[in-house]
Amino acid sequence: MTIQPDEVERLIKRDQLDALLASLPLTLGANVFVSLSFCAMMWGDVAPGILVGWLALNAAINLARLWIARAVRRRGLLDTAPDRVLAHAWIGALVSGLCWAWALVACAQAGQAYNIATGLTFCGINAGAVVQSVTNRVSTLAFVLPNSAILIVIYLTSGSTQAQIMGVNLLLLTLLMVRASGRGERNYVAAARLRHEADHLAASLQRANVAATAALRQLDHAANHDPLTDLANRCAYRRAFEDRLARAARGEGELTAMLIDLDRFKAINDTHGHAAGDAVLVEVAARLRAALGPEDVAARLGGDEFAALIFRPRMGEADAALAERIVRDLAAPFGLGGRTVRAGASLGLARFPRDGRSLQDLQVAADVALYAAKSGGRGTWRDARRSTACDPGDMPARPQEAAPAPRVARG
Known part of the structure; x- marks a missing residue:
């Protein structure tokens, strides 16, 4: 359950970039709206040509930033290279900030740098930028x-005490905005890291659970x-x-138990x-599976000894027909x-409850029938209560009963 730090960091960068791109349309829209309001307030105090030129430049910068943001999403860079895009995202913001700084310089040249509208406009747009963009400082x-910086310098270097006091307050406000911006980014990154580490941990636990379940299934199958x-x-x-x-x-x-022995398996081995x-044993297993039904069970008891449990709602002669087919x-x-090569097989079967009511009794009865089949020439099957051999292709309605015979070694 190892958490991958590099992957978590990449996902954090992706979240930061995603949030930044998502907030950009609203931020840039507000930027254009404030620039229009600012030009309306400064109209008549600042040369119209300067205001119109600045307004057009600001709008062009914002449109270019919006187009770049959409291109980043369209090209899939949000997922493939979030850290690289985020590392250059500040360039567009800097160009936009310099554009607004030019407006301040123009206001200063026109003697309007100390206008209350100027101060409120720039303080408001800066505070809005900090509040809106908490993901990337x-x-x-x-x-x-x-x-x-330009607004603070203009106020501090003026000859007016009131303007200098305003400059000091603007400096403190700027420091608070820088601190708030850093804190906002740290909080966002910490929350994103916790979320992604939790996701990685949950995924690791799920993978471990799947692996453990598969291992248990394999162990159960092997057992x-x-x-x-x-x-x-x-x-x-x-x-x-x-x-x-x-x-x-x-x-x-109704239940019938069958025991099956291959007749010439030792000769094949030798x-x-x-x-x-081994290949013959595997093929024997395949043929047994093909012959049995969904409720039946085929087993290998060891060596060339096999067994089958036949369970049917109504057996009738189904077990006899199945023995003949096997x-x-x-x-x-x-x-x-x-x-x-040819192996052949002998088979003995016992029915519940006629030949026994316990596992041991039915096993013994089937074993006695198997011995009778082998003694009768092999390549045939016997019922536990019958003595007549049943050859493939010539299955009698019911063989005659035979007395149990002692078990001898098979080969």
Whole structure:
């Protein structure tokens, strides 16, 4: 859950630039309005040509700044290079501030620098700039300081005590505006940093949670599945068996347990190697999955021993038909990189509750049926209560019952 400082700083710069660009239309609109008001108040006291020229220059500067702001958004620089754009944003503000400073010089030459309208106009527009732009101190001060400095110098260097007192007050006001501008930017940056660090932390926690969930899912899958065939392992098979036994006991469906042994797997391993044997086991698992239904469970119990749990609302002869299909499917040849091998399989099945009511009883009954199938020539299946072999393609209606036989080693 590492927070990336560089990314947070980039996002802070982006927020600063976004806020600056968003406030620009209102700020520049107010700038033009105040310039019109100022020219109206100074009309007759300052040469009309100077006022009109200054008004046109100020409007052109503001329009150019507005066009640049829109170009920044249009070109995507807000997201790709916010720090670079923000680093140069003060230039437009400085040009605008120098334009207003020129108006002060023109007023001073016309003897109107001490006019109350002049002082109020410039103090008001400077204070408005500080209040409106709290995201970037450099741009704000680039506009405020040129005309404030000239206005202070004009008042302090005059011969009037009242004007000098006004100059001192303007100096204090300017210092307060500089301080307020810096504090506003610091507060904005601190709030933005907290917000983005919180966002990064939340994203990191979400990623960690997703990774932990995926890891737990993988661990759960590994704990319940055979690593080679991805079938259920012994543990998962036992849980599924107990679950379906309970459901069958409640009358929710009918259950048949099957045990399956490959007939010639040892010969495949000895002749073609263990890699070929593994490939056969994987293909056996695929054929079992294809044969079983959504409520059925296929498992690998170890080596070449497989099992299946068949759960249906009404079984009828479905388990017998499925046993015949499994034996037939596993009798088909397996392709091993250009070679063909045959394994074949024997299968024994036991039904609940006829052949047993517990997991152990049904397992023993299915095992006895499997032994009977192997003893009867392999490549066939047997019912736990029947003795007649059922060959693929020749499934009888119901085989005859056979007495349980002792279990022997399989191969």
